[in-house]
Amino acid sequence: MPSVCFYFEVHQPYRLKPYGALQVGRDHAYFDEKLNAEVLRKVANKCYLPANESMLRLIERTEGRFRISYAVTGVAIEQMKRYAPEVLDSFVRLAKTGAVEFVAETYYHSLAALYDKEEYREQIDLEMKLIKSEFGQTPRVFRNTELIYNDEIGQFISDLGFEAMLIEGADDILDWRSPNFVYRVADRETRLLAKNYKLSDDIAFRFSNQAWGEYPLTADKFAGWVHGHSGAGDVINLFMDYETFGEHQWRETGIFEFLEHLPDLLFTHPHWDILTPSQVIDRYPALGELSFHRTVSWADEARDISAWRGNAMQQRALTEIYALGSAIKRRNNSHLLALWRRLQTSDHFYYMATKSASDAEVHDYFSPYEGPYDAFIHYMNVMKDLNLSVLAPAEKRIRL
Amino acid sequence: MKILMLGWEYPPHISGGLGTACEGLTTSLASRGIEIDFLVPKLYGEENAPHMQLLGAASGRPMDRAPIEERDPLAELIAAEPALATDPIFTAAAEAAQSQAAQPAEPGVQVLRVPAMLKPYLDQATYRELVTSGALQESAVAEIAAAQILHPLPEPPQGVTRLEHVHIPGDDLPFAEEASGEAHYGHDLFSEVARYAMSATRRVHGQKYDLVHAHDWMTFPAGIEIARRAGAPLLVHVHSLEYDRAGHGADRDIVAVEHQGLENAARVIAVSYYTRGLINRVHNAPLDKISVVHNGVYARETVEAYTEQRQSTGPVVLFLGRVTFQKGPEYFVQAAARVLEHVPDAVFIMAGSGDMLPRMKALAEDLGITESFRFPGFLRGAEVERAFSTADVYVMPSVSEPFGIAPLEAMSHDRPVIVSKQSGVSEILRNALKVDFWDVDKIASQIVALLELPELRRVIVERAREEVRNIHWDAAAEKLIPIYESVLGS
Numbered sequence: 001m002p003s004v005c006f007y008f009e010v011h012q013p014y015r016l017k018p019y020g021a022l023q024v025g026r027d028h029a030y031f032d033e034k035l036n037a038e039v040l041r042k043v044a045n046k047c048y049l050p051a052n053e054s055m056l057r058l059i060e061r062t063e064g065r066f067r068i069s070y071a072v073t074g075v076a077i078e079q080m081k082r083y084a085p086e087v088l089d090s091f092v093r094l095a096k097t098g099a100v101e102f103v104a105e106t107y108y109h110s111l112a113a114l115y116d117k118e119e120y121r122e123q124i125d126l127e128m129k130l131i132k133s134e135f136g137q138t139p140r141v142f143r144n145t146e147l148i149y150n151d152e153i154g155q156f157i158s159d160l161g162f163e164a165m166l167i168e169g170a171d172d173i174l175d176w177r178s179p180n181f182v183y184r185v186a187d188r189e190t191r192l193l194a195k196n197y198k199l200s201d202d203i204a205f206r207f208s209n210q211a212w213g214e215y216p217l218t219a220d221k222f223a224g225w226v227h228g229h230s231g232a233g234d235v236i237n238l239f240m241d242y243e244t245f246g247e248h249q250w251r252e253t254g255i256f257e258f259l260e261h262l263p264d265l266l267f268t269h270p271h272w273d274i275l276t277p278s279q280v281i282d283r284y285p286a287l288g289e290l291s292f293h294r295t296v297s298w299a300d301e302a303r304d305i306s307a308w309r310g311n312a313m314q315q316r317a318l319t320e321i322y323a324l325g326s327a328i329k330r331r332n333n334s335h336l337l338a339l340w341r342r343l344q345t346s347d348h349f350y351y352m353a354t355k356s357a358s359d360a361e362v363h364d365y366f367s368p369y370e371g372p373y374d375a376f377i378h379y380m381n382v383m384k385d386l387n388l389s390v391l392a393p394a395e396k397r398i399r400l
Numbered sequence: 401m402k403i404l405m406l407g408w409e410y411p412p413h414i415s416g417g418l419g420t421a422c423e424g425l426t427t428s429l430a431s432r433g434i435e436i437d438f439l440v441p442k443l444y445g446e447e448n449a450p451h452m453q454l455l456g457a458a459s460g461r462p463m464d465r466a467p468i469e470e471r472d473p474l475a476e477l478i479a480a481e482p483a484l485a486t487d488p489i490f491t492a493a494a495e496a497a498q499s500q501a502a503q504p505a506e507p508g509v510q511v512l513r514v515p516a517m518l519k520p521y522l523d524q525a526t527y528r529e530l531v532t533s534g535a536l537q538e539s540a541v542a543e544i545a546a547a548q549i550l551h552p553l554p555e556p557p558q559g560v561t562r563l564e565h566v567h568i569p570g571d572d573l574p575f576a577e578e579a580s581g582e583a584h585y586g587h588d589l590f591s592e593v594a595r596y597a598m599s600a601t602r603r604v605h606g607q608k609y610d611l612v613h614a615h616d617w618m619t620f621p622a623g624i625e626i627a628r629r630a631g632a633p634l635l636v637h638v639h640s641l642e643y644d645r646a647g648h649g650a651d652r653d654i655v656a657v658e659h660q661g662l663e664n665a666a667r668v669i670a671v672s673y674y675t676r677g678l679i680n681r682v683h684n685a686p687l688d689k690i691s692v693v694h695n696g697v698y699a700r701e702t703v704e705a706y707t708e709q710r711q712s713t714g715p716v717v718l719f720l721g722r723v724t725f726q727k728g729p730e731y732f733v734q735a736a737a738r739v740l741e742h743v744p745d746a747v748f749i750m751a752g753s754g755d756m757l758p759r760m761k762a763l764a765e766d767l768g769i770t771e772s773f774r775f776p777g778f779l780r781g782a783e784v785e786r787a788f789s790t791a792d793v794y795v796m797p798s799v800s801e802p803f804g805i806a807p808l809e810a811m812s813h814d815r816p817v818i819v820s821k822q823s824g825v826s827e828i829l830r831n832a833l834k835v836d837f838w839d840v841d842k843i844a845s846q847i848v849a850l851l852e853l854p855e856l857r858r859v860i861v862e863r864a865r866e867e868v869r870n871i872h873w874d875a876a877a878e879k880l881i882p883i884y885e886s887v888l889g890s
Contacts, residue, residue, distance in 0.1 A: 020845030021742060312855040354859055373833055376856055377849040
């Protein structure tokens with residue numbers, strides 16, 4: 001009996017304000033509160049609120065046979081509390097249905113996995129505590145920032161006790177294997193659920209693309225594609241940004257109608273059902289081990305980490321923020337620690353990417369700045385002020 | 401499709417970007433099967449335009465392809481009336497004509513004898529003033545140098561001195577004499593333009609064209625008249641407006657000529673969206689009548705790196721251009737003062753001449769930053785190359801720049817650039833930092849960032865090198881041809 005597994009990513013970064021070199025030493029408020037509030041409220045109205053309402057209705061209508069999973073980052077929850085608490089309330093209502101699973105990730109949606117494993121572990125702990133306190137769940141499944149994964153990360157997460165991880169179903173990794181089965185982390189028992197990027201991206205990226213041969217995509221057609229995998233797989237993993245509903249794909253494209261009709265159409269085939277990630281690993285055995293010869297993510301055409309550290313600017317910014325770790329932690333100041341961690345959010349580095357063609361369009365779509373150079377300049381000016389105005393004086397005091 | 405293009409100059413004898421633009425555009429148009437007759441006020445004999453028929457309105461001597469038999473009216477007269485050959489009045493006229501014909505042998509000087517060349521960048525009052533004071537030579541060289549940056553002269557034939565290497569001392573220029581002679585050029589800009597209109601109309605009389613394409617206001621009267629007579633649609637191409645050059649001090653007569661051209665045109669081409677907006681605001685021309693075709697550039701093969709030690713030890717920030725209202729030099733000086741608070745050893749070079757130069761020197765003094773400033777004045781040829789090569793950052797804070805080619809030159813020298821958003825070139829550049837010209841803090845911030853962050857410089861420079869290579873005239877021609885077709889179709 002094959003299954004469909006839905007996973008949605010919910011994240012909003014703290015965007016930096018345009019911070020010029022002349023502000024260094026004078027201005028210690030780094031984040032663009034107005035913009036962050038605006039974006040959160042806009043996305044709440046276009047996506048979070050109406051989509052949560054749809055999900056809740058679908059769960060009730062199907063008596064819990066429609067199931068979904070989310071990762072909601074700590075920084076997104078902080079901003080919901082602050083700018084649109086009704087959004088968090090609606091996630092809590094979803095959590096209470098029993099048909100919604102929350103998976104863990106890093107609280108700050110950071111790249112700590114690649115730079116500072118101790119910091120990585122702390123950010124995962126923070127997120128676990130938050131999910132417990134907000135939604136009353138203890139996650140068994142983990143998804144790393146933007147599905148960034150390699151064997152080392154997989155083994156680290158396995159050793160923390162997670163039972164499964166979500167990954168990108170990259171062709172060169174899967175090779176002859178299908179993404180539609182459960183796999184294992186190399187040398188560990190922790191399961192891997194691979195995104196079916198073809199079917200996921202049909203919804204997330206191509207849904208409203210009129211130049212696409214399959215346009216318009218109806219729920220009927222999509223359910224047909226899923227059913228076409230009968231007998232050739234255990235689980236179709238549909239992983240995407242939650243903002244797909246109403247924000248990346250506007251309401252006018254018919255995305256909500258698509259969502260509304262999809263579960264019933266999936267259920268028209270008697271063999272198929274819909275499970276959460278934990279239910280998937282409880283039902284299906286692992287087919288074998290997956291070993292990664294490179295670091296994979298779900299971003300850009302390359303499906304690697306070049307979206308965050310593909311150029312010299314990104315590498316410099318990342319090296320510098322993580323180099324501050326020990327100095328920050330020595331201060332033992334929770335505000336400073338939170339500030340440092342907000343500066344680790346991967347979006348800051350994503351805005352600095354200098355990609356071409358279609359990748360650049362996606363980066364531009366998300367970036368609040370005029371381009372990668374401004375993103376880097378603002379970030380480095382903030383870092384300079386942080387060093388100069390916050391850290392340096394303290395170091396001096398310590399020496400005295 | 402056969403078109404007539406009306407220009408004001410053609411390389412190598414050019415005073416600004418207009419001639420270079422015409423060469424690039426016609427080359428790409430011709431390679432796409434457009435047949436072009438290109439008419440300029442005067443030819444010098446060194447032009448090289450195998451892709452089209454180049455005509456001089458005054459000389460009546462076409463270049464290359466399908467050469468038309470050269471006519472010498474004096475010789476014809478003598479042939480008809482042999483007795484005239486001994487007439488003293490006639491002999492004097494023949495001698496004058498001969499010495500005139502001999503002049504093109506001195507290319508460097510030749511350009512300077514032709515004040516008309518400078519007009520794309522001058523208003524009438526300045527023109528008159530320059531003519532009477534004899535001060536024209538410096539800015540003439542300025543424009544020539546600037547124009548040649550992206551379009552180096554072809555290797556000159558043996559024995560001919562290359563233009564940028566010609567030393568041109570002020571007093572041995574026969575300019576004043578030429579101007580007073582009035583043999584070729586009047587004192588008045590408008591009589592010049594009118595003369596061109598008349599001779600151009602005569603020159604192409606009886607020719608058949610599908611459309612007439614006129615570049616900038618100096619050719620508009622000619623374009624209007626020729627298009628009217630030929631019953632062909634007129635397309636006017638705006639490379640710059642009088643407003644760009646003079647702001648609110650615009651010459652009303654020039655504005656009126658621009659207006660007339662725009663009114664009579666079936667379609668208007670602007671070199672940028674910025675210029676399109678300006679045409680709409682200043683002249684009230686409807687936006688749907690104005691199409692944008694961005695300029696291209698000729699990619700340089702390689703730029704020689706200057707390995708010589710720079711004079712100063714601090715990082716160098718460069719302004720290079722005419723020091724006039726249009727170029728926004730005061731914003732550069734003001735930004736410099738703020739940069740110096742953060743990067744005390746930075747050196748600022750303001751290269752160029754112009755009416756605002758004395759005020760800029762005074763401003764630097766008022767701000768107490770004279771020590772950090774260099775005013776080398778006008779740079780020519782190799783000096784321009786060296787300036788780009790030794791700068792760490794190039795800034796173009798123009799108040800109003802229809803296109804602006806110098807940033808592309810800086811980019812091809814692997815220099816990071818900061819350009820004002822009030823420039824046409826900013827519309828097509830991805831790998832430049834963009835600022836509002838009046839936002840002095842932002843200009844200063846961006847300069848500091850470029851000086852302090854080597855990774856920023858490295859990424860910008862690498863990508864800009866690639867980008868400038870792809871800004872090509874073929875793209876302009878491909879945009880223009882459908883516009884021609886739509887004008888002819890309607």
